[in-house]
Amino acid sequence: MAFKLNPYLNFDGNAEEAFSFYKSVFGGEFAGGIMKMSSAPGTENLPDEEKERVMHVSLPLDNNQTLMASDIVPSMGHKLTQGNNVYLSLHPDSKEEADKLFNALAEGGKVEMPMEDQFWGDYFGSLVDKFGIGWMVNYNPNF
Structure with a gap:
C-alpha cells in the first residue's frame, strides 16, 4: 500500500x-x-x-x-482541545537544516529537548511552537 x-x-x-x-x-x-x-x-x-x-x-x-x-x-459547536497527542516530525537532510528549522519553529515557543546528538545515533530535538503545535526535528545521517 x-x-x-x-x-x-x-x-x-x-x-x-x-x-x-x-x-x-x-x-x-x-x-x-x-x-x-x-x-x-x-x-x-x-x-x-x-x-x-x-x-x-x-x-x-x-x-x-x-x-x-x-x-x-465555535457557533457550530466546534471546540478546540490542545494537547500533546500530536507532534509533527521533520526529517531534514543535514544538521544545518535541522538547526535552522528547529530555531525558527522555537521562536516564541517552548523547547522541550534542545537539538543534540542522541544515544540512538540521531541529532534530535523537540519543541512546542508559539501556536501550541508540537514539533520533533530528527536528522539521521544514514537516511
Missing part, C-alpha cells in the same frame, strides 16, 4: 497567523490561497469574527508533502 500523509491542524481563530509563520519557516506559497469561512455556502449567518476564520489553507512542502489547516467554528 502506498499513500502520502498530510498533517491537518486545527486552530481557534489563528490559523492564518500560524500558517504565515510556517510559510516564513518553510518557504513556498499557499496552494489556492487562504479560503475563509465566508466563502462557503450557508455561512452568511455566522458571527462576523467567524466569517473571517480560515476554512482551509495548505502549504506544499518539499518531497510532495503538504501541511494543511483550518479554524474551528
Whole structure:
C-alpha cells in the first residue's frame, strides 16, 4: 500500500497567523490561497469574527508533502482541545537544516529537548511552537 500523509491542524481563530509563520519557516506559497469561512455556502449567518476564520489553507512542502489547516467554528459547536497527542516530525537532510528549522519553529515557543546528538545515533530535538503545535526535528545521517 502506498499513500502520502498530510498533517491537518486545527486552530481557534489563528490559523492564518500560524500558517504565515510556517510559510516564513518553510518557504513556498499557499496552494489556492487562504479560503475563509465566508466563502462557503450557508455561512452568511455566522458571527462576523467567524466569517473571517480560515476554512482551509495548505502549504506544499518539499518531497510532495503538504501541511494543511483550518479554524474551528465555535457557533457550530466546534471546540478546540490542545494537547500533546500530536507532534509533527521533520526529517531534514543535514544538521544545518535541522538547526535552522528547529530555531525558527522555537521562536516564541517552548523547547522541550534542545537539538543534540542522541544515544540512538540521531541529532534530535523537540519543541512546542508559539501556536501550541508540537514539533520533533530528527536528522539521521544514514537516511
